[in-house]
Amino acid sequence: MNTNEIMKLALDMSGFDYIPADSEIYVEGKGIKKILFGIDIDSSDLYYAKANGYDAVIAHHPQASIINAHEVYKDHVKVMNKYGVPEEAAQKAIEDKYEMLKISAMSANYDSTISVAQMLNMPFLNIHQPLDEIGRRLMQDKVDQVCKDENATLEDVIKALSSFKEMQVARTKVELLIGDENGKAGKTVVAHGTYTNGGYDVANAYFENGVNTVVYIHITYPDYIRLKKENKGNLIVSGHIASDAVGINPFVEALREKGLEVTTVKGIIK
Ligand SMILES: [Fe+2]
Ligand SMILES: [Fe+2]
Structure with a gap:
């Protein structure tokens, strides 16, 4: 599989026809057979993957390089609407925390882990909202x-x-x-x-x-x-x-059914 096909599988399983703002392919790759998959991934995990024959690394949580990941917070409105909260009340309920998330995102080092993935030439993506x-x-x-x-x-x-x-x-x-x-x-x-x-x-x-x-x-x-x-x-x-693992594991199973070898770390149960 390639990184696009991996992302597409997650989108298909969760019913998305677009890649949500909190999910991204950071370094593309193809011919992927062996994956390291963790809820959080940092530079040391990428290096471990490189040194141990992995073809790609998947994180659940977004990297700081996605500076607009908080846009997904607005989807609370859709869920609130579905369960009976009127539009106006729902919009008002997300305003403050959305602002907080937006301003907080400015402090992060957006180039931290992604630059290491690029340096190692390690295919790397994160899939957040679809798995949640x-x-x-x-x-x-x-x-x-x-x-x-x-x-x-x-x-x-x-x-x-x-x-x-x-x-x-x-x-x-x-x-x-x-x-x-x-x-x-x-x-x-x-x-x-x-x-x-x-x-x-x-x-x-x-x-x-x-x-x-x-x-x-x-x-x-x-x-x-x-x-x-x-x-x-x-x-x-x-x-x-x-x-998080409740939503991630069905996807891990689907990858394994496609013949991929997946090692799960950092919170995804074996
Ligand atoms: Fe999650
Ligand atoms: Fe989480």
Whole structure:
């Protein structure tokens, strides 16, 4: 396979007809048979790959060289709309964090890892939103199965999410951060797959528009404390790396089915 075909496979599996802003082929390559695949990749991983006969390296998280990766954060609006948050409220809920992400991106060394990949002539790409979208669907489907029963509790939802093999081997656990485990889960949304978590504002917009429980894969402490004090809805955090792996592993399997040898590191379970 070549790097374009690898990217296309991820797009096809996740239903994208374009490469999202947080995903990119940094160094193109062809005749790829052996891949090193990690959630985060740095220069030392690229060097390891070069020294050990790998033909390409895939990262999940975007490199700093994609200075507009935060554009994908705007897709929180689409997910919010889908789950009943009106357009205006959804747009307002992403404004502040979008600005924060945009301004923060200016501080990074955009040439850090990519220049090493170029120097080593190592084919290198990252696939972020498409794989998170695969994970979001898998987790939302699991939640929907449980919540078909309107009496489903938060404990039921946590048990269901914990049943993924990725969650079982993770060092993190699916945690109920806000809510009573015996309380009803109600309308539950897995808010994932849109660059990063929506923080206080997105969760709050869900709570103010009919959603009872929000599942994030991670959240900052200040956002959590603010939501907890207001106590408008329930919050489950499923664990960053384990949840990323839920979406990545089906893609790793698909690459292996195509005959590629894939070594997974840095958070993708074996
Ligand atoms: Fe992710
Ligand atoms: Fe991630």
